[in-house]
Amino acid sequence: MTGLREQILRIAQEARAAARQLASISTQQKNQALQAMVKGLRQRREVILDANATDVESARQEGLSAALIDRLTLNATRLQEMEASIEAVVTLPDPVGEVIRKWQQPNGLVIQKVRVPLGVIGIIYESRPNVTSECASLCLKSGNAVILRGGAESFRSNQAIGSVLRDALRSAGLPEAAVSLIPTAERAGVDAMLQLDSLIDVIIPRGGEALIRKIVETSRIPVIKHAKGVCHVYVDDAADLAMAQAIVMNAKCQRPATCNAMETLLVHERVAKTFLPDIIRHLQEAKVEVRGDERTRAIVPGVKAATEEDWVTEYLDLILSVRVVSSLDEAIAHISRYGSSHSDAIVTKDEAHATRFTQGVDSAAVYVNASTRFTDGFQFGLGAEIGISTDRLHARGPMGLEELTTYKYVVHGTGQLRD
Amino acid sequence: MTGLREQILRIAQEARAAARQLASISTQQKNQALQAMVKGLRQRREVILDANATDVESARQEGLSAALIDRLTLNATRLQEMEASIEAVVTLPDPVGEVIRKWQQPNGLVIQKVRVPLGVIGIIYESRPNVTSECASLCLKSGNAVILRGGAESFRSNQAIGSVLRDALRSAGLPEAAVSLIPTAERAGVDAMLQLDSLIDVIIPRGGEALIRKIVETSRIPVIKHAKGVCHVYVDDAADLAMAQAIVMNAKCQRPATCNAMETLLVHERVAKTFLPDIIRHLQEAKVEVRGDERTRAIVPGVKAATEEDWVTEYLDLILSVRVVSSLDEAIAHISRYGSSHSDAIVTKDEAHATRFTQGVDSAAVYVNASTRFTDGFQFGLGAEIGISTDRLHARGPMGLEELTTYKYVVHGTGQLRD
Numbered sequence: 091m092t093g094l095r096e097q098i099l100r101i102a103q104e105a106r107a108a109a110r111q112l113a114s115i116s117t118q119q120k121n122q123a124l125q126a127m128v129k130g131l132r133q134r135r136e137v138i139l140d141a142n143a144t145d146v147e148s149a150r151q152e153g154l155s156a157a158l159i160d161r162l163t164l165n166a167t168r169l170q171e172m173e174a175s176i177e178a179v180v181t182l183p184d185p186v187g188e189v190i191r192k193w194q195q196p197n198g199l200v201i202q203k204v205r206v207p208l209g210v211i212g213i214i215y216e217s218r219p220n221v222t223s224e225c226a227s228l229c230l231k232s233g234n235a236v237i238l239r240g241g242a243e244s245f246r247s248n249q250a251i252g253s254v255l256r257d258a259l260r261s262a263g264l265p266e267a268a269v270s271l272i273p274t275a276e277r278a279g280v281d282a283m284l285q286l287d288s289l290i291d292v293i294i295p296r297g298g299e300a301l302i303r304k305i306v307e308t309s310r311i312p313v314i315k316h317a318k319g320v321c322h323v324y325v326d327d328a329a330d331l332a333m334a335q336a337i338v339m340n341a342k343c344q345r346p347a348t349c350n351a352m353e354t355l356l357v358h359e360r361v362a363k364t365f366l367p368d369i370i371r372h373l374q375e376a377k378v379e380v381r382g383d384e385r386t387r388a389i390v391p392g393v394k395a396a397t398e399e400d401w402v403t404e405y406l407d408l409i410l411s412v413r414v415v416s417s418l419d420e421a422i423a424h425i426s427r428y429g430s431s432h433s434d435a436i437v438t439k440d441e442a443h444a445t446r447f448t449q450g451v452d453s454a455a456v457y458v459n460a461s462t463r464f465t466d467g468f469q470f471g472l473g474a475e476i477g478i479s480t481d482r483l484h485a486r487g488p489m490g491l492e493e494l495t496t497y498k499y500v501v502h503g504t505g506q507l508r509d
Numbered sequence: 510m511t512g513l514r515e516q517i518l519r520i521a522q523e524a525r526a527a528a529r530q531l532a533s534i535s536t537q538q539k540n541q542a543l544q545a546m547v548k549g550l551r552q553r554r555e556v557i558l559d560a561n562a563t564d565v566e567s568a569r570q571e572g573l574s575a576a577l578i579d580r581l582t583l584n585a586t587r588l589q590e591m592e593a594s595i596e597a598v599v600t601l602p603d604p605v606g607e608v609i610r611k612w613q614q615p616n617g618l619v620i621q622k623v624r625v626p627l628g629v630i631g632i633i634y635e636s637r638p639n640v641t642s643e644c645a646s647l648c649l650k651s652g653n654a655v656i657l658r659g660g661a662e663s664f665r666s667n668q669a670i671g672s673v674l675r676d677a678l679r680s681a682g683l684p685e686a687a688v689s690l691i692p693t694a695e696r697a698g699v700d701a702m703l704q705l706d707s708l709i710d711v712i713i714p715r716g717g718e719a720l721i722r723k724i725v726e727t728s729r730i731p732v733i734k735h736a737k738g739v740c741h742v743y744v745d746d747a748a749d750l751a752m753a754q755a756i757v758m759n760a761k762c763q764r765p766a767t768c769n770a771m772e773t774l775l776v777h778e779r780v781a782k783t784f785l786p787d788i789i790r791h792l793q794e795a796k797v798e799v800r801g802d803e804r805t806r807a808i809v810p811g812v813k814a815a816t817e818e819d820w821v822t823e824y825l826d827l828i829l830s831v832r833v834v835s836s837l838d839e840a841i842a843h844i845s846r847y848g849s850s851h852s853d854a855i856v857t858k859d860e861a862h863a864t865r866f867t868q869g870v871d872s873a874a875v876y877v878n879a880s881t882r883f884t885d886g887f888q889f890g891l892g893a894e895i896g897i898s899t900d901r902l903h904a905r906g907p908m909g910l911e912e913l914t915t916y917k918y919v920v921h922g923t924g925q926l927r928d
């Protein structure tokens with residue numbers, strides 16, 4: 091066993107011990123620690139910004155794209171947002187201890203299904219230092235210990251933030267090991283973590299397909315994937331076309347770099363000739379590059395041809411693929427074949443069509459007459475989220491505090507025996 | 510890619526397609542298919558018993574233990590029990606389509622959290638042919654396709670039962686691929702299945718530690734472990750000792766080969782001298798071999814010494830380890846260190862002690878003044894169960910129909926856009 095492996099084993103063991111403590115501490119204590127984190131971040135802004143400046147400088151030298159450098163960069167405003175996001179978690183209700191269900195069996199046993207923390211959560215994420223404090227605060231509030239592993243480019247920023255968070259935990263009388271960081275930017279650190287299935291209960295990876303693929307292949311720990319969103323809007327033959335236009339523009343353009351933005355527009359053939367020329371003009375005016383199938387290009391000449399690759403691509407950019415379909419069923423079949431089970435919408439005035447769509451499309455969120463952009467913990471009223479699960483087990487869609495918990499059965503008897 | 514891998518890939522692809530169909534069929538259709546399964550099993554008893562006789566004969570020649578051969582053996586009574594267990598599933602409520610929660614956001618969006626099937630479930634289990642039809646019926650009723658892989662010794666029995674189940678599905682107008690069997694007793698069949706994470710949503714392994722370990726190491730698919738139960742009864746200093754005696758005898762002796770039977774008895778030092786001599790005599794009269802720590806042996810001479818290994822062992826037999834503890838906290842610490850987070854009980858009249866125990870012991874089921882033997886889907890009133898999860902993610906404890914489902918969000922709007 092190498093030194094690094096031993097180090098990560100120790101981190102996980104300490105996290106496990108911390109998780110046992112966290113499971114039974116009061117909401118007040120957790121909130122005090124969260125407030126100490128806010129205070130710490132405020133007091134040590136300079137240290138964090140210095141560390142971040144070094145990260146940004148290295149990233150520039152390594153030639154990272156402007157978009158990635160933007161996500162990596164901290165400044166006074168972003169630090170304030172990080173502080174505000176922890177303060178928002180303070181105000182969220184504590185899910186731990188909730189009696190989800192309580193009933194009595196005929197033999198007199200009283201069974202309670204009680205919400206408890208998951209335990210130790212491993213989170214692997216992009217080079218976005220603000221995610222470090224967001225994930226830490228959500229895990230703490232839900233009574234979990236967390237082991238964080240941000241992108242290599244943000245290593246120094248994360249170390250600085252992590253140090254503030256751990257000092258805050260200690261000052262609030264909680265175990266520092268409630269929040270740990272993998273102490274290396276090397277890939278071997280992740281690999282070692284992914285073997286520790288007796289100490290870590292779940293891995294939540296956020297990021298690109300290749301990263302998530304590698305994690306799924308390597309991990310012995312259950313993984314809740316936060317993978318890509320290839321989201322669709324289907325404009326039905328019974329659609330209100332003005333509404334459809336507004337939803338399409340919002341789903342594509344309001345914030346194209348998010349996973350719940352639309353990547354493919356499907357239009358019923360009966361309304362295609364009316365709908366497509368206008369919407370494509372509007373999209374192009376909004377600087378969206380449109381790629382269409384043959385039928386789209388027959389209606390709107392000059393549109394670039396979409397390839398098979400386009401239908402499975404998460405552009406995260408001002409690009410849209412467009413396809414004309416002959417029926418609602420063809421739309422559902424397209425989504426089932428090419429989609430990523432994230433967020434998909436139908437625009438229709440026909441309730442029967444809406445029902446067939448919501449039953450037939452197997453996505454975390456299925457919309458009738460609304461933009462796909464609403465798939466989000468805040469927009470759903472669940473509070474802050476750790477991310478959006480594209481998996482089926484345990485949690486689908488936005489994962490808030492409740493989704494970071496599990497349950498146990500607490501059974502009270504008066505001496506009951508099994509016959 | 511070898512022929513076997515291709516074959517298993519095709520099975521999983523067909524299961525995935527079947528799962529899409531099953532997700533939206535009516536309860537009535539599913540019940541008709543279940544009733545056709547019962548009828549098929551009745552009509553083809555001879556074929557199944559013949560196949561089973563061949564399995565049993567091979568097992569005898571290979572020198573399998575009497576206990577394993579007993580679990581493998583079918584007869585008229587056991588076939589009737591298999592039929593009755595499917596009939597019981599017919600009467601259970603269909604979990605699919607249940608609106609778990611429904612609310613309206615301030616912007617008018619109506620959000621429904623709707624229960625849907627998990628999708629494709631892979632189940633790996635012991636050489637117990639009755640499990641084949643039990644698992645198939647539960648997966649079908651919850652709208653899931655299932656891929657079954659029973660122990661190698663039961664291969665011919667399972668093929669015969671599987672063939673009946675698939676004929677029943679077809680006769681009821683449902684896809685045969687709703688129930689599939691891995692068509693080989695070779696280990697390579699499991700290995701191939703465990704790679705198909707884009708087609709199979711969850712693996713549920715039941716069986717010994719070594720098997721489950723291997724699956725966790727190999728699988729790219731999330732695994733819900735049904736592992737061992739090292740269950741404890743702690744007799745508190747505030748216990749009703751007559752009740753404690755009855756619970757201990759029940760938890761150990763009523764059916765020792767089950768995962769919810771007690772394996773370790775913990776006794777508070779203040780009641781040890783009163784409690785231990787009697788209970789150990791009773792246990793020994795019931796043919797239980799008692800293994801004690803030093804303090805137990807000081808009170809009841811002649812008891813065999815327990816080793817460190819005993820505290821982590823699931824005997825599944827008439828053997829019990831006994832330890833005297835100095836405090837409730839020491840009891841909790843012992844369970845936390847050596848237990849398997851399955852089922853643990855305290856016997857006490859002191860409510861504060863009970864609360865400390867139920868909060869401090871992190872097991873799927875924690876009991877106050879009742880036998881650990883109640884951890885079971887039927888006993889909890891959940892109906893039939895696919896098994897008892899010892900994992901934390903998605904489902905803990907008895908997994909019934911509800912635990913074989915997930916959810917999706919169905920969102921109805923009137924043209925809402927994100928600002």
